[in-house]
Amino acid sequence: xxxxxxxxxxxxxxxxxxxxxxxxxxxxxxxxxxxxxxxxxxxxxxxxxxxxxxxxxxxxxxxxxxxxxxxxxxxxxxxxxxxxxxxxxxxxxxxxxxxxxxxxxxxxxxxxxxxxxxxxxxxxxxxxxxxxxxxxxxxxxxxxxxxxxxxxxxxxxxxxxxxxxxxxxxxxxxxxxxxxxxxxxxxxxxxxxxxxxxxxxxxxxxxxxxxxxxxxxxxxxxxxxxxxxxxxxxxxxxxxxxxxxxxxxxxxxxxxxxxxxxxxxxxxxxxxxxxxxxxxxxxxxxxxxxxxxxxxxxxxxxxxxxxxxxxxxxxxxxxxxxxxxxxxxxxxxxxxxxxxxxxxxxxxxx
Amino acid sequence: xxxxxxxxxxxxxxxxxxxxxxxxxxxxxxxxxxxxxxxxxxxxxxxxxxxxxxxxxxxxxxxxxxxxxxxxxxxxxxxxxxxxxxxxxxxxxxxxxxxxxxxxxxxxxxxxxxxxxxxxxxxxxxxxxxxxxxxxxxxxxxxxxxxxxxxxxxxxxx
Numbered sequence: 001x002x003x004x005x006x007x008x009x010x011x012x013x014x015x016x017x018x019x020x021x022x023x024x025x026x027x028x029x030x031x032x033x034x035x036x037x038x039x040x041x042x043x044x045x046x047x048x049x050x051x052x053x054x055x056x057x058x059x060x061x062x063x064x065x066x067x068x069x070x071x072x073x074x075x076x077x078x079x080x081x082x083x084x085x086x087x088x089x090x091x092x093x094x095x096x097x098x099x100x101x102x103x104x105x106x107x108x109x110x111x112x113x114x115x116x117x118x119x120x121x122x123x124x125x126x127x128x129x130x131x132x133x134x135x136x137x138x139x140x141x142x143x144x145x146x147x148x149x150x151x152x153x154x155x156x157x158x159x160x161x162x163x164x165x166x167x168x169x170x171x172x173x174x175x176x177x178x179x180x181x182x183x184x185x186x187x188x189x190x191x192x193x194x195x196x197x198x199x200x201x202x203x204x205x206x207x208x209x210x211x212x213x214x215x216x217x218x219x220x221x222x223x224x225x226x227x228x229x230x231x232x233x234x235x236x237x238x239x240x241x242x243x244x245x246x247x248x249x250x251x252x253x254x255x256x257x258x259x260x261x262x263x264x265x266x267x268x269x270x271x272x273x274x275x276x277x278x279x280x281x282x283x284x285x286x287x288x289x290x291x292x293x294x295x296x297x298x299x300x301x302x303x304x305x306x307x308x309x310x311x312x313x314x315x316x317x318x319x320x321x322x323x324x325x326x327x328x329x330x331x332x333x334x335x336x337x338x339x340x341x342x343x344x345x346x347x348x349x350x
Numbered sequence: 351x352x353x354x355x356x357x358x359x360x361x362x363x364x365x366x367x368x369x370x371x372x373x374x375x376x377x378x379x380x381x382x383x384x385x386x387x388x389x390x391x392x393x394x395x396x397x398x399x400x401x402x403x404x405x406x407x408x409x410x411x412x413x414x415x416x417x418x419x420x421x422x423x424x425x426x427x428x429x430x431x432x433x434x435x436x437x438x439x440x441x442x443x444x445x446x447x448x449x450x451x452x453x454x455x456x457x458x459x460x461x462x463x464x465x466x467x468x469x470x471x472x473x474x475x476x477x478x479x480x481x482x483x484x485x486x487x488x489x490x491x492x493x494x495x496x497x498x499x500x501x502x503x504x505x506x507x508x
Contacts, residue, residue, distance in 0.1 A: 222475075233424065313409075317413065318402040318484060
C-alpha cells in the first residue's frame with residue numbers, strides 16, 4: 001500500500017545549494033549586525049557629547065562665563081604650567097560632584113597633585129568622558145584620566161596655549177571659545193552659537209604615529225600644510241617620525257588644561273594628522289578624530305551636535321596662522337570659520 | 351515533480367537576487383592620482399620645503415615635504431597623491447627646528463619648569479621663497495589620471 005507512494009527527498013546537490021544560500025545570507029547579515037552595533041555606540045557617543053555641552057551651559061548659567069580651557073589653583077598659581085582643565089571644572093554638572101569636592105578640598109590644603117600626575121582619586125575612566133566607539137590605548141602608564149571629548153580653541157595654533165594676561169606677550173586672545181585662564185561670555189560669540197564649534201571628539205590614542213591617534217613632533221611651520229606634509233606618502237595611514245611615544249597618549253591626561261591634552265583646533269579636517277611643536281611650551285595643532293567612519297562629531301556652542309565630514313572645506317592650508325586674533329576671516333575654509341568666535345565669516349553648516 | 355521544479359526555480363531566483371546584492375553599490379571615493387616632482391630655485395634643489403596642492407574647485411588638499419635632493423611626493427588624509435584636476439600650488443619653507451629627534455618636555459621630570467612663551471617663534475622667521483610661489487601664488491598645475499611628475503622650477507628674479 002505504502003509502496004505506491006513516491007518517497008520524496010532532497011538530493012545532495014539541493015541540500016548543498018540551500019546551505020550555500022544560507023551561508024551567503026549570513027555573510028550579508030553579519031556586517032549589518034556589526035553596523036547596527038556601531039550605530040548604537042555612536043548614538044551613545046553623541047549623547048555623551050551633548051551631555052557635556054549641556055554641562056558647560058549649566059556652568060555658564062552659574063557663572064555667566066564659559067569655563068577656561070585651564071585654570072591654576074591658588075596653591076599652583078606660582079607654577080607656570082599647573083593648569084587644571086575645563087573637564088574638571090564642569091564635573092559638578094555631570095553628577096560627579098564628589099570627585100570635584102575631593103579635588104577642591106585637596107586644592108585648599110595645598111595637597112592637590114600636578115594635573116599630569118597620577119593620583120588615586122582621579123585616576124579613572126569617567127563614563128561621560130568616554131566614547132564607546134573608541135578603545136582605551138593599551139599602554140597608558142603615563143596617563144591619569146582618559147578624555148575622548150576636547151574643547152575647541154578655534155582656528156588657532158601658535159598661541160593657543162598662552163594665557164591672555166601675561167605681560168610677556170600681552171593681549172593674546174584665542175580665536176576660539178576656550179583658552180587657558182580666559183572665561184568668555186556667550187555674547188562674545190559674534191559668529192553665532194550655531195555656527196561656532198565648542199567641543200569635538202578626539203580618539204584616545206593608537207600605535208605611535210598612527211592617523212588618527214598619533215602626534216607628529218617638531219612641526220615648526222605656522223600653517224596646517226606643515227602638518228599635512230607629515231603624512232607618510234608611502235603609507236598615508238602613518239606619520240613620518242619623530243612622533244609622540246605611546247606611553248603618553250593624546251587622550252590620556254584629561255585633567256591637564258593645555259591644548260595638547262584637552263583641546264583641538266579647527267585647522268586640519270577631522271581624522272587628519274595632529275601635530276605638536278615644543279620648544280619649552282607646546283603648541284598643538286590637534287585634529288578632531290573618531291573611530292566612526294568618515295568624520296567626527298562636534299558640539300556647537302548652542303548645544304547641538306553635528307557630524308563633520310573628513311572632506312569638509314579647509315580653505316588654503318598653506319596660509320599662515322593669523323597670529324594676532326580678532327575680527328578677521330579664517331583662511332581655512334568652512335572648518336576654520338566654524339572654529340572662530342568672531343571671524344565675521346558667513347560660513348555655517350547646512 | 352512540480353514541487354521540485356518550483357524549488358529549483360526558487361533557488362535560481364534567490365541566487366540571481368544575491369548576485370545583484372553582491373555587485374550592489376560601490377563606494378564613491380574621490381579620485382586620487384600619485385604626484386611627485388623636483389623643486390628648484392634658480393637651478394638649485396630646495397630641500398625641506400613644503401609643497402601644497404590646493405584644488406581650484408575646492409576639496410581636500412595634498413602636501414609633501416622635499417628631501418635633500420628637492421624631491422617631493424604628495425599625500426593627503428584620504429591617501430596617496432592628490433585629487434585629479436586643477437590645483438593652485440604653494441611652496442613654503444619651514445622655520446628652523448623641523449628636523450632632528452623628538453623634543454617634548456617631560457612633565458614627570460621634577461625639574462620641569464618650562465617657559466610657555468619661548469615657543470612664540472614665528473615672528474622672527476622670514477620666508478625666502480618669493481611671494482608669487484606662496485602667499486600670492488601664481489602656480490597652477492593640473493593633476494591628471496595616472497602617475498604625475500610635476501617639477502616646480504622657481505626663480506628668485508621676477
